[in-house]
Amino acid sequence: MAKKILFVCLGNICRSPAAEGIFNQKIKDKDVENLFVVDSAGTGGWHVGNLADRRMREAALSRGIELTSRSRQIEDKDLYEFDHILVMDKDNLNAVKSLIKDDIHPVHSKIKLILSYSKKSQLDEVPDPYYGGQNGFEKVLDLLDDAIEELLETIID
Numbered sequence: 001m002a003k004k005i006l007f008v009c010l011g012n013i014c015r016s017p018a019a020e021g022i023f024n025q026k027i028k029d030k031d032v033e034n035l036f037v038v039d040s041a042g043t044g045g046w047h048v049g050n051l052a053d054r055r056m057r058e059a060a061l062s063r064g065i066e067l068t069s070r071s072r073q074i075e076d077k078d079l080y081e082f083d084h085i086l087v088m089d090k091d092n093l094n095a096v097k098s099l100i101k102d103d104i105h106p107v108h109s110k111i112k113l114i115l116s117y118s119k120k121s122q123l124d125e126v127p128d129p130y131y132g133g134q135n136g137f138e139k140v141l142d143l144l145d146d147a148i149e150e151l152l153e154t155i156i157d
């Protein structure tokens with residue numbers, strides 16, 4: 001049975017679609033696409049239906065990664081449908097955990113900060129590049145690439 005992975009940030013137009021794209025590229029390169037269902041979402045709904053931010057799409061494409069997903073807002077049911085929910089920062093981690101309404105079926109253990117898998121960075125959070133320059137998008141891609149490589153080593157059977 002495929003493992004379901006959900007990446008989450010604030011608006012689902014920069015960090016989480018980048019994580020989704022990187023993850024999809026890595027599983028394609030490793031020829032394990034059939035082992036995963038991958039998605040991304042935002043804790044806010046401002047950009048629902050939109051493609052990822054143009055700057056993030058361009059930065060990712062320069063690395064051979066195409067970002068084609070459309071923004072959506074996380075839903076309560078996602079907490080129970082996904083095996084791993086990987087969040088970009090502590091504010092969004094708290095927002096995702098606030099969706100938990102059912103203490104009988106615990107889901108806390110599968111909700112983690114994505115950079116908890118990073119080997120190269122001392123950061124806990126993936127910074128939001130939205131209001132910064134192009135270098136911020138590149139830094140996000142570097143951080144996610146490292147963390148996702150380690151994540152895959154952890155969860156591929």
